[in-house]
Amino acid sequence: xxxxxxxxxxxxxxxxxxxxxxxxxxxxxxxxxxxxxxxxxxxxxxxxxxxxxxxxxxxxxxxxxxxxxxxxxxxxxxxxxxxxxxxxxxxxxxxxxxxxxxxxxxxxxxxxxxxxxxxxxxxxxxxxxxxxxxxxxxxxxxxxxxxxxxxxxxxxxxxxxxxxxxxxxxxxxxxxxxxxxxxxxxxxxxxxxxxxxxxxxxxxxxxxxxxxxxxxxxxxxxxxxxxxxxxxxxxxxxxxxxxxxxxxxxxxxxxxxxxxxxxxxxxxxxxxxxxxxxxxxxxxxxxxxxxxxxxxxxxxxxxxxxxxxxxxx
Amino acid sequence: xxxxxxxxxxxxxxxxxxxxxxxxxxxxxxxxxxxxxxxxxxxxxxxxxxxxxxxxxxxxxxxxxxxxxxxxxxxxxxxxxxxxxxxxxxxxxxxxxxxxxxxxxxxxxxxxxxxxxxxxxxxxxxxxxxxxxxxxxxxxxxxxxxxxxxxxxxxxxxxxxxxxxxxxxxxxxxxxxxxxxxxxxxxxxxxxxxxxxxxxxxxxxxxxxxxxxxxxxxxxxxxxxxxxxxxxxxxxxxxxxxxxxxxxxxxxxxxxxxxxxxxxxxxxxxxxxxxxxxxxxxxxxxxxxxxxxxxxxxxxxxxxxxxxxxxxxxxxxxxxxxxxxxxxxxxxxxxxxxxxxxxxxxxxxxxxxxxxxxxxxxxxxxxxxxxxxxxxxxxxxxxxxxxxxxxxxxxxxxxxxxxxxxxxxxxxxxxxxxxxxxxxxxxxxxxxxxxxxxxxxxxxxxxxxxxxxxxxxxxxxxxxxxxxxx
Numbered sequence: 001x002x003x004x005x006x007x008x009x010x011x012x013x014x015x016x017x018x019x020x021x022x023x024x025x026x027x028x029x030x031x032x033x034x035x036x037x038x039x040x041x042x043x044x045x046x047x048x049x050x051x052x053x054x055x056x057x058x059x060x061x062x063x064x065x066x067x068x069x070x071x072x073x074x075x076x077x078x079x080x081x082x083x084x085x086x087x088x089x090x091x092x093x094x095x096x097x098x099x100x101x102x103x104x105x106x107x108x109x110x111x112x113x114x115x116x117x118x119x120x121x122x123x124x125x126x127x128x129x130x131x132x133x134x135x136x137x138x139x140x141x142x143x144x145x146x147x148x149x150x151x152x153x154x155x156x157x158x159x160x161x162x163x164x165x166x167x168x169x170x171x172x173x174x175x176x177x178x179x180x181x182x183x184x185x186x187x188x189x190x191x192x193x194x195x196x197x198x199x200x201x202x203x204x205x206x207x208x209x210x211x212x213x214x215x216x217x218x219x220x221x222x223x224x225x226x227x228x229x230x231x232x233x234x235x236x237x238x239x240x241x242x243x244x245x246x247x248x249x250x251x252x253x254x255x256x257x258x259x260x261x262x263x264x265x266x267x268x269x270x271x272x273x274x275x276x277x278x279x280x281x282x283x284x285x286x287x288x289x290x291x292x293x294x295x296x297x298x299x300x301x302x303x304x305x306x307x308x309x310x311x312x313x
Numbered sequence: 314x315x316x317x318x319x320x321x322x323x324x325x326x327x328x329x330x331x332x333x334x335x336x337x338x339x340x341x342x343x344x345x346x347x348x349x350x351x352x353x354x355x356x357x358x359x360x361x362x363x364x365x366x367x368x369x370x371x372x373x374x375x376x377x378x379x380x381x382x383x384x385x386x387x388x389x390x391x392x393x394x395x396x397x398x399x400x401x402x403x404x405x406x407x408x409x410x411x412x413x414x415x416x417x418x419x420x421x422x423x424x425x426x427x428x429x430x431x432x433x434x435x436x437x438x439x440x441x442x443x444x445x446x447x448x449x450x451x452x453x454x455x456x457x458x459x460x461x462x463x464x465x466x467x468x469x470x471x472x473x474x475x476x477x478x479x480x481x482x483x484x485x486x487x488x489x490x491x492x493x494x495x496x497x498x499x500x501x502x503x504x505x506x507x508x509x510x511x512x513x514x515x516x517x518x519x520x521x522x523x524x525x526x527x528x529x530x531x532x533x534x535x536x537x538x539x540x541x542x543x544x545x546x547x548x549x550x551x552x553x554x555x556x557x558x559x560x561x562x563x564x565x566x567x568x569x570x571x572x573x574x575x576x577x578x579x580x581x582x583x584x585x586x587x588x589x590x591x592x593x594x595x596x597x598x599x600x601x602x603x604x605x606x607x608x609x610x611x612x613x614x615x616x617x618x619x620x621x622x623x624x625x626x627x628x629x630x631x632x633x634x635x636x637x638x639x640x641x642x643x644x645x646x647x648x649x650x651x652x653x654x655x656x657x658x659x660x661x662x663x664x665x666x667x668x669x670x671x672x673x674x675x676x677x678x679x680x681x682x683x684x685x686x687x688x689x690x691x692x693x694x695x696x697x698x699x700x701x702x703x704x705x706x707x708x709x710x711x712x713x714x715x716x717x718x719x720x721x722x723x724x725x726x727x728x729x730x731x732x733x734x735x736x737x738x739x740x741x742x743x744x745x746x747x748x749x750x751x752x753x754x755x756x757x758x759x760x761x762x763x764x765x766x767x768x769x770x771x772x773x774x775x776x777x778x779x780x781x782x783x
Contacts, residue, residue, distance in 0.1 A: 046759070051759075052756075068556075069317055069555075074555075075551075077548070079551060081552055082547065082549055083544075086332055098324050098325075098553070
């Protein structure tokens, strides 16, 4: 069972918004689709799901062309949307029924997820002391975070095999971010296939094994995240010590990126340069609190790949 | 178009239907409409529809004590005969007077509050008989009693004129009949008289039918357009698109809305029947009258209308129309209304999807309003100008044909072929627009920004034609 995206392209008139996108998810896990605003992530997702017709290319799921209406797919859209006036229960049952879930199953699952996301008060009417139902908040009155929770519930109601999350954590407070993360981890444990689009690089690094970075409709970097990082080598050096080591840094020919009190962020050409600095610090009996040589972060790789070309739309 | 394009339409249909009736506003509006319909019959009957004799019977004892009668005409007003014919006024004292009206009025002011002056005169300038009734400002006699009295005296004075002239009522009406002179072509002379009454009845039916159809299609198309815009502006459309194709979405909405209209119609029909029953019970005072009405109705249903029967003549304004034509005509009316609704629904689906927010809806409705007006003007043109060219154009222009053809068919002005051609046109046009919608709808639902104009829609359709779907 795997998902293969092969040569997907989309043009609006003369403008190409997605150019020959290809990737494959062989194993369950999270695949990241990264890119600047307007790079073509959402359009790619819409084409993968068949909402938008592509000019060329194909999406194969379990050996057959993916038809989101027929397959068990969950989708959290970037633009969250709920009917403003209808009750949340009605909407969730409607979305579940559209995905082919029976009403009784839908009700059970809504209960499970509303407990999990702590949104019972918005879905199930409560009664006051006199036994009368207390009017519930309308969807349009919910906070952004709560609306997002309802949206994710609707995406999960069919217990999808393939889950596509477009910016799932944007706009969430730290508590809700952790709640969402725990649900995503749960899906990973259940061996589900996930595609995630996000601007939050630490989140991507936390979840994703493979990535594609898009820039101006083109794929600029693709592959296993660890492999990509390794290919860049360990060039980031973080040093924390109790003495001023600027002279030593200069002596070793190391680039000082940033300094904050006794913390130094440095860029080295390789491990040899870092070892040279370490030897000199030991030699001068400088008290070292932290000395860490590491690969570039995804954020750095992303900025390097698309930096300067970033196009805000 | 594949079968899977319609997967999920039933869920959309059920959701559209149920959510409409879960809306308190919709329910309250429907209840108010039903109550208005139920109340209309009895209220109208109470106001004036029950006949003067019934009104007299239902009134309490007459409060009028004296009637001062001034009769300036040459016709004798026999008060004794009047009282014998209208026993309600048996306790009223009639005082005939020749005093000037002003004198009577002066005397009247200082007199009782239960007296009335009746002044009958001939207005030579306008050439009409006038019957004026006066009461004092402090009078205890209410307006209803005065109105009833004026009607009864008018009726009685008419009878006096007829009897005192020594002629029959028919002769009296013939003498009073107006004379109308007209220049008519010899070729059409024989048909002219029939055509006039025929066209008057038919024009009335066409306009009434056109108004009903127009209301149905405009209200429903407005609802469909608005619901699509709400899904777009609330951004719920993207969540829906994962589970249901655009076509299934619009089909579910179209059928959901027509079911809502049908349910509202049935509710109003039931209200109308209830209103009719209440009105009948109110106006038919004796139980045997009610039974007579019921028995007569059952008998009518059992026998059916026979061509040329009084019932059929009443229905068609005195024009003899076969039962077969009426039955198929009613079917034609229903079928045409449904096809017109479907056509308008698809147009509204496209125009609604071309907007991004509710504010744009009025702009998008312009096209729908325009074609509706064109159709309606053509329809009015046909009823006003009896011209074959205009009529033929209106038959085959779907937006006017939908109003005219079924009615013209019922009245025998056109044949069954015209009805079938109109249906074919409506079906073909709906299918073309439906296929057009299928091609562009998935682009439109994600459109944000200004409303897309028709030319741009064609451009999208052209571009999408070249693209193979996954």
